[in-house]
Amino acid sequence: MGQIKTPSASTAASITQEFGLGEISIEYARPSKKGRDIFGTNALVPYDKLWRTGANQATKVTFSDDVKVEGVALKAGSYAVLTKPGKSSWGVNFYSYESGNWGSYVEKDATASIMVKPAKLQMAFETFTIMIGNVTSNSAVIGLMWDDTYVPINVTTEVDTKVMAAIEKTLSGPTANDYYNAGVYYLNADKDLNKALEYVQKATKGDNPMFWQLRQESLILAKLGRYKEAANVAEKSLKLAEKAGNDDYVKMNKDSIKMWSKK
Structure with missing residues (x-):
């Protein structure tokens, strides 16, 4: 018997960006606003409570090389990203990725935790969006955007030391x-x-x-x-x-x- 397929309420998405000598990959699900209040004390995503940073499953970010997020070191690998929205600051927590079950990370210690400041956008994003912008040879910004809120996460990676070592090795014969x-x-x-x-x-x-x-x-x-x-x-x-x-x-x-x- 055939099965009826219907559109997902929160569509799956992925993004991969060349970064430094490697890349950043992000997998997440994209809920939509649908007229609801998104961030706030009594909103869909309440202030000061952990959020899976998307829908359905925990958002997954993979760094192919060692990086620093807002100056905090993270080894190459995959991480579940849980955030704690706030009016004037957001907590962003990276957990060594085990599964998409975001609830399994709530009681665990994060591998790295940072605080970032949200900004107000001049326009509203109907659908939750993650982008990677402001890309340079050794830095980028992971941006979380939903409704009129923008949360920038600065990421850096070491490039010069690796390139200089490769140059010296190659030119030495x-x-x-x-x-x-x-x-x-x-x-x-x-x-x-x-x-x-x-x-x-x-x-x-x-x-x-x-x-x-x-x-x-x-x-x-x-x-x-x-x-x-x-x-x-x-x-x-x-x-x-x-x-x-x-x-x-x-x-x-x-x-x-x-x-x-x-x-």
Whole structure:
């Protein structure tokens, strides 16, 4: 039997905004005014009582990176947002998100709580609206709007430190691990073995090469027909593997040394 579908009284909505090096996502339900008094002592949403900040379920905000809301630190993750409207100030509480059941958060301690000042709008919003505006490279404002009330929540994120670290890492050139991965790829893909050796030796030439890196160097040398050198490098890999307690590499190196010593 078919089912009759009717419009939802409070429609679901979501918004995603690029922010800093990540994004902010918000999921919420949008009740409408319908001629009612919205915020006030005897209104639909009473002053000084926790509100789910929307309808149906708890509003959910997700930060892909660490942020600060009005200067208070919040780790990357998802949060249920419950607010406490007031005439001259609003409390905004962020709880680690567990479910859409907003009542389950009421008796819990918030991960972060802030106070913000509401403002009067020159126009009225019939439907509860959340927007993300005033977006810069490291700041934005999450705005709650309903009727003629606007509640701004300032959000910031650290960008400069991350970008400068990425710039320095990139401009300093490939890491030892980059060279190692490139060399192993050349070996396994049957590409230029001399280039493979060059790359891997850039990774093993330091003071603390890893036994698995030396193992790959020895395999490349052997494939180039340089068996004596391959056995010498395998000896180094063997000693490090024994020290690390890696029996698999110990056996592989012993087998290879025995075979290459006969070449």
